[in-house]
Amino acid sequence: MTPEPAAVSAEFTTADLAETRRLVHAAAIEAGLGARAEPLIIAVNEVVVNAVRYGGGRGEIHITQLEDGLAIDVSDHGPGLTRDIPTARPAPDAPGGRGLWIAGQMCDEIQIDTDTDGTRVRMIMYRTESA
Numbered sequence: 001m002t003p004e005p006a007a008v009s010a011e012f013t014t015a016d017l018a019e020t021r022r023l024v025h026a027a028a029i030e031a032g033l034g035a036r037a038e039p040l041i042i043a044v045n046e047v048v049v050n051a052v053r054y055g056g057g058r059g060e061i062h063i064t065q066l067e068d069g070l071a072i073d074v075s076d077h078g079p080g081l082t083r084d085i086p087t088a089r090p091a092p093d094a095p096g097g098r099g100l101w102i103a104g105q106m107c108d109e110i111q112i113d114t115d116t117d118g119t120r121v122r123m124i125m126y127r128t129e130s131a
Contacts, residue, residue: 008063014052020061021045024072027063031070032127040125043106044072046099047121051076055119069108069126080114 008027012020024044028037044061051059055076062073089101100121104110109124 007065009060011058011060012048012052013058017045017048017052020048023061024063027065027072028070028125031065033070033125034127036125036128039106040070040072040123043103043110043123044074046102047074047123050099051078051119051121054078054081066124066126069124072123073120074123075118075120077118080116080119081112 008023010016010020010023021041021044024041025037028040033040048059048061051074055078059074059076062075064071064073100110100112103121103123107123108126109122111122113120113122
């Protein structure tokens with residue numbers, strides 16, 4: 001029988017941003033991501049800040065260790081957004097639009113599921129030989 005992957009869930013608000021980053025850092029190190037932990041923390045921070053700002057002031061993070069890395073789901077109950085991850089860098093004078101672009105640049109995989117109940121952004125980072 002294969003053991004269930006380790007998982008951690010927590011709710012967050014603006015007051016919990018630093019603790020959320022610490023949680024992701026600990027999970028990334030435990031998952032063996034090594035130097036890849038920092039880009040993942042940056043990506044998750046961008047998505048968590050977006051969830052607080054646009055998703056009703058709070059959200060939930062769910063961290064799952066995979067056989068070969070880490071999956072992080074950030075959920076909120078905001079009005080939803082496009083499922084497309086921006087691929088072009090936002091213009092320097094654009095008022096926003098950087099959070100998901102940054103997350104897309106940092107993670108190996110990113111997916112958005114959104115509907116009238118809210119949004120879930122899944123970010124995956126895999127271990128590499130050099131991690």
